[in-house]
Structure formats: C-alpha cells, structure tokens
Amino acid sequence: MEWTRATRYRPYAKWSARQLLSLQAQAANSPYQMRYHIRPQSGLLNDPNGFSYFNGCYHVFYQAFPFGPVHGMKSWFHLESPDLVHWDNRGLAIEPGPDPDSYDNAGAYSGSAMAIGNQLFLMYTGNHRTDDWVRIPYQCGAWMDADGRVTKWDHYLFKNPAQFSEHFRDPQILKHDGLYYCLLGAQKADDKTGHLDLWKSADLKEWEEVGIVDFGVANAGYMIECPNLVFVDGKAVLVFCPQGLDKQVAAYDNIYPNMYVVGDDFDFVHAKLVNPSPMKNLDDGFDVYASQCFNAPDGTAYAISWVGLPDSTYPTDTENWANCLSQVKELHLVNGHLLQQPVKAMTSLRRSAGEAQVANQTTIVPASNNQYELAVKIAANQQGSLQLAAGEGYHLDLNFDTAAGQLTIDRGPSGASVNADYGTTRQTMLPAGHELFLRVFVDHSLCEIFVNDGAHVFTLRFFAPDQATAIRMSTEGLDYQAHYWPLQQM
Amino acid sequence: MEWTRATRYRPYAKWSARQLLSLQAQAANSPYQMRYHIRPQSGLLNDPNGFSYFNGCYHVFYQAFPFGPVHGMKSWFHLESPDLVHWDNRGLAIEPGPDPDSYDNAGAYSGSAMAIGNQLFLMYTGNHRTDDWVRIPYQCGAWMDADGRVTKWDHYLFKNPAQFSEHFRDPQILKHDGLYYCLLGAQKADDKTGHLDLWKSADLKEWEEVGIVDFGVANAGYMIECPNLVFVDGKAVLVFCPQGLDKQVAAYDNIYPNMYVVGDDFDFVHAKLVNPSPMKNLDDGFDVYASQCFNAPDGTAYAISWVGLPDSTYPTDTENWANCLSQVKELHLVNGHLLQQPVKAMTSLRRSAGEAQVANQTTIVPASNNQYELAVKIAANQQGSLQLAAGEGYHLDLNFDTAAGQLTIDRGPSGASVNADYGTTRQTMLPAGHELFLRVFVDHSLCEIFVNDGAHVFTLRFFAPDQATAIRMSTEGLDYQAHYWPLQQM
Numbered sequence: 001m002e003w004t005r006a007t008r009y010r011p012y013a014k015w016s017a018r019q020l021l022s023l024q025a026q027a028a029n030s031p032y033q034m035r036y037h038i039r040p041q042s043g044l045l046n047d048p049n050g051f052s053y054f055n056g057c058y059h060v061f062y063q064a065f066p067f068g069p070v071h072g073m074k075s076w077f078h079l080e081s082p083d084l085v086h087w088d089n090r091g092l093a094i095e096p097g098p099d100p101d102s103y104d105n106a107g108a109y110s111g112s113a114m115a116i117g118n119q120l121f122l123m124y125t126g127n128h129r130t131d132d133w134v135r136i137p138y139q140c141g142a143w144m145d146a147d148g149r150v151t152k153w154d155h156y157l158f159k160n161p162a163q164f165s166e167h168f169r170d171p172q173i174l175k176h177d178g179l180y181y182c183l184l185g186a187q188k189a190d191d192k193t194g195h196l197d198l199w200k201s202a203d204l205k206e207w208e209e210v211g212i213v214d215f216g217v218a219n220a221g222y223m224i225e226c227p228n229l230v231f232v233d234g235k236a237v238l239v240f241c242p243q244g245l246d247k248q249v250a251a252y253d254n255i256y257p258n259m260y261v262v263g264d265d266f267d268f269v270h271a272k273l274v275n276p277s278p279m280k281n282l283d284d285g286f287d288v289y290a291s292q293c294f295n296a297p298d299g300t301a302y303a304i305s306w307v308g309l310p311d312s313t314y315p316t317d318t319e320n321w322a323n324c325l326s327q328v329k330e331l332h333l334v335n336g337h338l339l340q341q342p343v344k345a346m347t348s349l350r351r352s353a354g355e356a357q358v359a360n361q362t363t364i365v366p367a368s369n370n371q372y373e374l375a376v377k378i379a380a381n382q383q384g385s386l387q388l389a390a391g392e393g394y395h396l397d398l399n400f401d402t403a404a405g406q407l408t409i410d411r412g413p414s415g416a417s418v419n420a421d422y423g424t425t426r427q428t429m430l431p432a433g434h435e436l437f438l439r440v441f442v443d444h445s446l447c448e449i450f451v452n453d454g455a456h457v458f459t460l461r462f463f464a465p466d467q468a469t470a471i472r473m474s475t476e477g478l479d480y481q482a483h484y485w486p487l488q489q490m
Numbered sequence: 491m492e493w494t495r496a497t498r499y500r501p502y503a504k505w506s507a508r509q510l511l512s513l514q515a516q517a518a519n520s521p522y523q524m525r526y527h528i529r530p531q532s533g534l535l536n537d538p539n540g541f542s543y544f545n546g547c548y549h550v551f552y553q554a555f556p557f558g559p560v561h562g563m564k565s566w567f568h569l570e571s572p573d574l575v576h577w578d579n580r581g582l583a584i585e586p587g588p589d590p591d592s593y594d595n596a597g598a599y600s601g602s603a604m605a606i607g608n609q610l611f612l613m614y615t616g617n618h619r620t621d622d623w624v625r626i627p628y629q630c631g632a633w634m635d636a637d638g639r640v641t642k643w644d645h646y647l648f649k650n651p652a653q654f655s656e657h658f659r660d661p662q663i664l665k666h667d668g669l670y671y672c673l674l675g676a677q678k679a680d681d682k683t684g685h686l687d688l689w690k691s692a693d694l695k696e697w698e699e700v701g702i703v704d705f706g707v708a709n710a711g712y713m714i715e716c717p718n719l720v721f722v723d724g725k726a727v728l729v730f731c732p733q734g735l736d737k738q739v740a741a742y743d744n745i746y747p748n749m750y751v752v753g754d755d756f757d758f759v760h761a762k763l764v765n766p767s768p769m770k771n772l773d774d775g776f777d778v779y780a781s782q783c784f785n786a787p788d789g790t791a792y793a794i795s796w797v798g799l800p801d802s803t804y805p806t807d808t809e810n811w812a813n814c815l816s817q818v819k820e821l822h823l824v825n826g827h828l829l830q831q832p833v834k835a836m837t838s839l840r841r842s843a844g845e846a847q848v849a850n851q852t853t854i855v856p857a858s859n860n861q862y863e864l865a866v867k868i869a870a871n872q873q874g875s876l877q878l879a880a881g882e883g884y885h886l887d888l889n890f891d892t893a894a895g896q897l898t899i900d901r902g903p904s905g906a907s908v909n910a911d912y913g914t915t916r917q918t919m920l921p922a923g924h925e926l927f928l929r930v931f932v933d934h935s936l937c938e939i940f941v942n943d944g945a946h947v948f949t950l951r952f953f954a955p956d957q958a959t960a961i962r963m964s965t966e967g968l969d970y971q972a973h974y975w976p977l978q979q980m
Binding site: 011012013014015016018019020021022024025028029030031035066067078082087088090091092093095098105147148149336348351426488489490 | 501502503505506507508509510511512514515519520521525556557568576578579580581582584585588637638639736838841843884978979980
C-alpha cells in the first residue's frame with residue numbers, strides 16, 4: 001500500500017471487508033501483539049479518548065486508523081470495563097464523515113466524554129478539510145446511549161476564533177459550579193505559540209471563550225496537544241503534551257514529551273492554575289504521549305496513555321498495525337510529585353500456574369511467556385542489571401545502582417531498533433543508599449516499570465526475538481527478592 | 491438486507507469495511523451478547539471447527555458468516571487459549587474462494603485440525619458450487635503455522651464417491667497405528683440415508699475409502715453431520731448429529747439432536763465401533779448442535795458445542811448476529827454414561843467482588859449482572875423452582891422435585907420466544923429421593939446447567955428483558971445452599 005493523501009483519507013465505505021478482515025487477523029496474530037493491554041483491532045491506534053464512567057462501567061475510546069500503520073482518516077473505537085483491567089471491545093463508535101461536507105469529513109479527532117443524564121456526551125474535534133484541503137477544526141458533540149449507539153449532533157459547538165490557527169483541538173469537557181467548561185490545545189495564529197484555551201457553556205450548545213489558561217509557563221513551544229485538568233488528592237493537575245518545548249523549560253528525551261503542572265486549585269473564572277509548580281515529565285520511558293485523565297465518581301484520579309509517539313515509526317509498521325494503550329494508572333500526589341500506580345484489579349490477571357519466588361540468584365525465570373508481572377525488591381548498595389526478554393545476545397536492560405541512586409533503562413540490546421535517533425537509554429535518579437522496588441509488567445512488546453510505588457514510571461515498547469524470554473540478574477551475589485506471575489490475557 | 495442467494499454468497503471482497511465495522515459494533519454492543527463465551531465478531535457463528543492443541547496452546551475455530559444472521563458464504567475464524575477458558579480472537583483464518591473456481595468457492599465448511607510437525611493441519615469441506623449451482627463437496631487441506639498464517643493446499647484430498655450424494659462433509663482427521671484416518675458425515679445417494687464414512691491415508695495426500703462405519707445403528711435418518719471419534723476413559727465414543735432421526739431410535743426434542751454412542755473400542759481396519767451402546771442425547775437443553783471433541787496430548791477428552799441449531803431463528807437476528815459456542819466441557823464415562831464437566835480453569839473467571847453465599851431463603855441474589863456462576867445444593871425431598879433472570883413477570887424456570895427425581899427447565903416465561911414450535915420445556919429424570927447439585931453458568935442470553943457433576947447438561951439460550959436479573963427460589967422454606975460468583979468477561 002502506498003500511503004498517499006488519497007489512500008489515507010479514503011472513506012471507510014471504499015475499503016473492502018476482505019481487506020479489513022485480513023488486517024484484523026494480521027494484527028491479532030503478531031507475536032509482538034499485546035495480550036492484556038488495549039491494542040488496535042487493525043491498523044494504527046493513537047490517543048485515548050473519552051475516558052469516563054457511565055452506566056455502571058468505565059469507558060475508554062481510542063483514535064484509530066483501521067487500514068494501516070499510518071495516520072489517516074481517524075475514528076473512535078470504544079471499550080468498556082467493570083474494573084479498568086478487563087476491557088471489552090465494542091468496536092467503531094464515531095465514524096468520520098461519512099458525507100463529504102461533514103464537520104469531521106477528514107477524521108473524528110481526539111476528545112473526551114462525560115455522563116450527562118442517561119447518556120454519555122462525547123466531545124471531539126471534527127477534522128474538516130475543504131476541497132482545497134484547508135483545515136477547519138470544528139468542536140463537535142455526540143450522544144452515546146447505554147447500548148453503545150452514537151448519534152452525532154447536527155451542529156458543531158464552536159470553531160477556532162481568529163486568534164488561533166487551525167491547530168485548535170482535543171477538547172476536554174468539564175463541569176464546575178453548574179457550568180460546563182472545555183479545555184483545548186491551541187496555537188496562536190500570529191506568533192505560532194502553543195497554549196491552553198478555556199471555554200464555557202450553560203447548556204453545551206452556546207459556548208463562550210473564557211480565555212487562554214495561565215498555568216505559569218511562558219513558553220510551551222509551538223503547540224500544546226491533549227490537555228487534561230484532573231483533581232488529585234485535593235490539588236489541580238494539568239497534564240498536556242507541548243510540542244517544540246525548549247528543554248531548558250523542562251527536561252525530556254522523546255520527540256515530544258507528556259508533561260504535567262500541579263496547582264493548588266484551578267480558577268475557572270479567570271482561567272488560571274493557582275500557584276503552579278514547575279513543569280515535569282509524566283513518564284520516564286520512551287513512548288508515552290497523549291495521556292488522558294479523569295476523576296471517577298468517587299473522586300479517584302486515573303490516567304491512561306497512548307504508548308506511541310507522533311512523527312515516529314515502529315517495527316510493527318511492516319505488519320500493518322501500530323501502538324497500544326498503557327494500563328490504567330491511579331494518580332496520587334506526594335509533595336507535589338505525581339505517583340502513578342497500577343489499579344487494584346491488575347492483580348486479578350495473575351495466574352497461579354507458573355508463579356515463582358526467587359532470591360539472590362542470577363536466573364529469575366529461565367523462560368517466560370513475555371506476558372507477566374514481576375515484582376523485585378533490590379537491597380540498598382547493589383549494582384547490576386535486571387535483564388528482561390533475555391536470550392542469545394539480546395535483553396532489555398534495567399541497570400540499577402542503589403548506592404548512588406540511579407536507574408537506567410537501555411532498550412538498545414533488546415532487539416529491533418526503535419526511534420534510536422532519540423537515544424536508547426532513559427535514566428532517573430533515586431534516593432541514594434535505599435532499597436529499590438520495581439513492579440514490572442511485560443506484555444510481549446510493551447514494558448511498564450513502576451519504580452518505588454509509582455514515584456517514577458518507565459513505559460516503553462521493545463521488539464525482542466521470539467526466543468528471548470528469560471528474566472535474570474547480570475551478576476552473581478546480588479541481594480534481591482523477586483516474585484513472578486504469568487498474567488492472563490484479557 | 492434481503493437475503494437472496496446473491497447476497498448470501500457475495501465474495502468477502504465485495505462487502506465494504508464500513509458495513510463490517512458497523513456489524514461488528516452492533517454485535518459487540520448487544521445486551522444479549524455473551525461476555526465469557528466465544529461469540530461471533532459479527533454476523534452468524536455455527537459449528538466449532540479444528541478444536542486442537544498446537545504450539546503450546548489450545549485452538550478452536552468457528553464457522554462464520556460475518557455479514558448477517560444467516561447461513562451464507564462461510565469462513566473459519568480462529569481463537570487461541572492457554573487454558574480452554576481465556577480465548578484470544580485471532581480473526582479470519584480460512585477465507586472461502588476467493589477465486590470463482592476455488593474448491594471452496596461457496597464456503598469453507600466444517601472440519602478439524604491436528605498438529606503435524608511444526609504446523610497445524612486443517613482439514614475441511616470445500617463447498618464448491620458449479621455455475622449451475624450444483625454442489626461438489628471437496629475435502630480440502632491447509633497448513634497453519636505458529637504465527638497463525640494459513641496456506642491452503644493446491645489440490646483437494648478427495649471428493650464424494652458415487653455411492654454418496656452431495657451431502658458428504660465435516661471431516662475429522664485422526665491418527666492411528668501410523669496411518670491418518672478421516673471420519674465424515676455422508677448421505678447415500680440411492681436411499682438418502684445418513685451414515686458415517688471412514689477414509690485412510692499414509693501421507694495425507696492419497697486417500698482411500700475404508701468404508702461405512704458400523705456403529706450399531708441401522709437407521710440414523712437422512713443425514714449425519716459433524717462426526718467425532720474421541721476416546722474417553724479408555725472407551726471409544728462417537729459424537730454426531732443425525733438429521734431426520736426416528737424418535738423411536740433415541741428420544742430428543744430439538745429440531746435435530748446431537749447424539750453419542752459408546753463402544754469398547756474402535757476398529758479402524760473394519761470401520762466398526764466395537765460393542766456399541768444405544769444412542770443417547772448429548773445435551774438435555776434446547777440449543778446444542780455440532781459438538782466437536784478431541785483428545786488433548788495428555789489424553790483428556792474435551793468437547794465444545796455450537797449453541798444454535800440449523801434451520802432455526804433467534805431473537806438477535808434483528809441485530810444482525812446469531813449464536814455462540816458453549817464453554818469447553820471435559821468428558822468422562824461412568825457406567826457407559828458420558829459426564830460433561832466445566833474445565834478446571836473456569837474458576838479463574840470468578841470475581842470475589844459480589845460473591846455471595848445464601849441458604850434456605852427465597853432471594854438468592856436480588857439483582858445480578860446476568861454474568862455469573864451459581865452453585866446450588868438442594869436437599870432431598872424438596873419441590874420448587876430455582877428462578878434465574880427474574881424480574882417483573884419474567885424468569886427462567888428450573889423446576890425441581892428431589893423426591894420424585896425430576897428437573898424441568900422452562901424457558902417459556904424467560905422473555906422473547908425462541909423456537910417455541912419445539913416446546914418451551916426440557917426435562918430429565920434424576921435419582922429419586924437424592925440431593926441435587928446444580929452448577930449454573932449464566933452469560934446474558936446463554937445458560938449452561940451442569941446437573942450432578944455433569945451427569946446431565948442443559949444448554950440453552952434465553953432472551954430476558956434488561957432488568958430481569960434476580961436469582962430466587964419460588965417458595966419459602968426450601969432446604970438448599972447456594973454460592974454465587976460474578977464472572978469476569980474474557
């Protein structure tokens with residue numbers, strides 16, 4: 001397939017069922033495929049959308065291009081879960097177009113969801129292209145009923161005012177003091193700088209701009225994508241993706257980072273994060289972007305991330321599919337620092353058959369199924385490497401020094417190269433001279449490493465050879481304890 | 491959609507991806523949809539196929555018409571599982587045609603699978619239609635590799651010899667004493683009677699007819715479908731579906747039954763079941779057909795059934811999808827009678843949240859999620875009804891009399907009518923004056939009732955209103971104990 005504009009933006013009705021069935025089977029059968037994470041049924045997955053609680057269940061959607069490993073005519077695919085772990089695929093929820101003059105004629109782009117009455121309100125950016133391929137970003141609405149039927153609104157909610165360029169998208173719907181609010185990522189038309197823009201409405205129909213959000217950052221690059229306001233342990237947290245951010249403002253290694261800022265509160269009237277912290281990187285790994293956060297009815301804050309990056313390629317592109325979502329992470333704040341932890345129900349994936357406990361020897365598991373959870377406690381003042389997906393010259397390297405307080409992930413030796421232009425290592429500093437606790441989730445080509453109860457998370461893809469499945473320590477005599485559980489698919 | 495021959499047999503390439511995505515979403519979102527059983531991704535599911543063990547996993551396929559709730563151009567869809575409970579959809583495995591002169595140009599019909607070398611051999615009936623719509627049943631072969639890639643053979647294996655009509659299908663591949671054997675369902679061309687036919691081959695390529703199988707039944711109706719030979723606790727068991735069977739030969743209530751006969755052994759040389767028992771009904775419920783059985787490498791015999799019947803309609807037809815597979819059943823023999831039991835791993839679906847234990851009161855669970863396992867021990871000499879999916883005038887009725895020894899299932903009051911021409915009740919006799927143990931699995935519109943450790947199984951679909959989810963006893967003062975577990979989706 002040659003990915004021209006015509007093939008990327010071909011209407012779904014012009015692809016054949018045979019092509020789709022073949023792509024679905026190819027994605028499902030890949031040895032790299034995730035088995036307990038949300039993954040594309042075919043083609044490309046990107047941003048999580050509409051992460052919400054409705055009708056007694058959690059819901060999440062994802063951006064999809066079902067016909068190949070490229071960004072093209074995007075739709076929303078829907079999943080439902082009772083526990084944030086066991087997700088049930090509900091299929092295509094928002095189809096772009098299908099009329100040539102639809103507000104979303106070139107893609108139903110990212111957005112959010114909120115339960116209102118007995119329906120779920122979906123708010124998203126209609127990526128409209130004129131005949132001359134000029135983009136108009138319409139902010140659109142749709143209702144989803146309890147049976148998953150989606151009805152798009154006839155009218156759009158608003159579009160970009162003159163001060164913003166065509167880069168005006170990713171609405172997060174919020175409710176505060178009886179009013180609806182909407183937070184968007186935006187680029188100013190004149191100086192091409194990235195901002196967050198706040199809007200308000202009494203009825204979801206008539207919208208008014210509140211203004212550009214002041215969150216204490218003077219220069220956030222040329223665009224901000226995927227903004228979220230979420231309340232964590234009584235504080236207001238903004239999570240967002242600045243593009244072209246100066247690394248002096250906040251350090252990062254990936255092509256674009258996923259950042260957060262913590263405030264004491266959020267002032268909706270003045271569009272202002274109160275007493276904002278400095279900007280911090282959300283994930284210390286290689287592949288997290290477009291994280292979406294929401295507060296469940298009980299107030300708990302959850303996040304889910306796209307594991308994939310814009311303007312990047314992955315080894316599964318040759319298999320016509322790409323990317324996945326992270327597991328859901330529960331958010332807490334300790335001294336202004338975000339903790340991200342696996343949700344409780346993740347333990348329900350543990351299979352007792354094959355479970356193992358090991359201490360102080362080099363081999364932890366001689367051969368795994370690369371579908372497991374591993375909990376490792378490493379004593380203070382140890383230096384070595386925990387090697388995952390190890391075998392014949394390959395391994396994913398978790399290099400630790402609990403004397404100096406350092407953890408370095410090196411995916412260079414793990415197999416097929418992934419975006420190596422941005423480096424093969426990621427590092428974080430830890431308390432020196434302290435025990436290190438790692439809770440590691442491996443799902444074939446995905447690895448999520450929760451460090452010290454979520455004080456740091458490394459999320460990354462790696463592409464190991466088939467037989468590389470051992471788990472071991474690099475050197476003899478290390479003082480550690482490990483617990484290994486094979487995990488069920490979901 | 492008007493289901494003409496042209497629409498039923500339209501090539502998959504002529505359906506659009508948009509239609510398929512819409513059908514997939516519709517099937518996934520139905521409130522009647524099963525959540526822990528194998529169900530169609532879209533359209534109609536029928537026979538299980540290729541139930542086998544290969545490459546460290548269990549495999550099963552199903553007959554699929556992905557484009558509607560009717561029998562049309564059939565394909566094989568594939569699933570894989572480590573434990574016979576958690577199945578992972580692998581998608582389309584055998585596409586019919588696609589060339590107009592392919593051996594399976596009008597459908598890749600039912601068949602079986604066997605691990606040979608490092609591949610899985612798939613043997614199936616190519617439903618070939620000539621330009622004049624004359625059917626030729628070609629027995630076809632294909633290889634599936636460890637990555638799920640299927641390659642059809644260029645040549646067919648054999649077709650119906652002159653003594654058989656076009657009804658010659660459903661090959662079960664077997665191995666015995668260094669030779670391959672194949673058991674098929676067949677109809678004699680002259681007197682239109684149903685038979686089992688045995689073939690043999692040294693190399694899978696050259697096949698020779700051994701002969702019609704003598705299994706002690708003189709008159710098995712006008713056709714036998716879906717034959718299986720499986721070895722259970724040292725005995726040879728034939729499982730098959732006779733059509734047009736005289737009810738004097740063996741009692742049954744459904745349009746067509748799924749029967750079994752037990753022999754001391756199977757004589758492959760003379761195509762003879764040694765010392766055959768009388769024919770018995772495999773399932774006491776309303777909807778089991780086309781069960782497929784196989785012996786795992788450790789010798790354990792397993793069965794999985796189509797829950798659905800030929801020439802029948804179901805309420806979900808209006809939602810464009812139909813049917814599901816049963817859970818896998820482990821087979822044992824006690825005094826020549828087949829016991830069918832849930833596999834061990836079924837308990838891994840139990841969710842502790844919501845688990846309940848109740849005794850001797852009328853309400854067992856006031857409201858369930860219709861996705862659960864219920865174990866009930868009813869003392870001897872009790873008369874009453876266990877009512878599932880109960881609410882406002884509706885319930886699925888399990889009427890017991892442990893004095894007389896009788897269990898009657900009535901789906902009449904459960905909701906939408908299902909094939910009521912064949913009655914709304916099914917009954918079985920039990921030991922009089924004995925405790926009754928029921929292990930019941932409910933999955934939205936599917937109910938599987940294992941009676942007295944699998945001495946009887948009732949499998950049935952029912953279509954209750956949304957709010958009918960209570961579990962209760964009909965009368966006060968009954969002596970029983972119940973244990974309820976909500977189950978996870980898979």
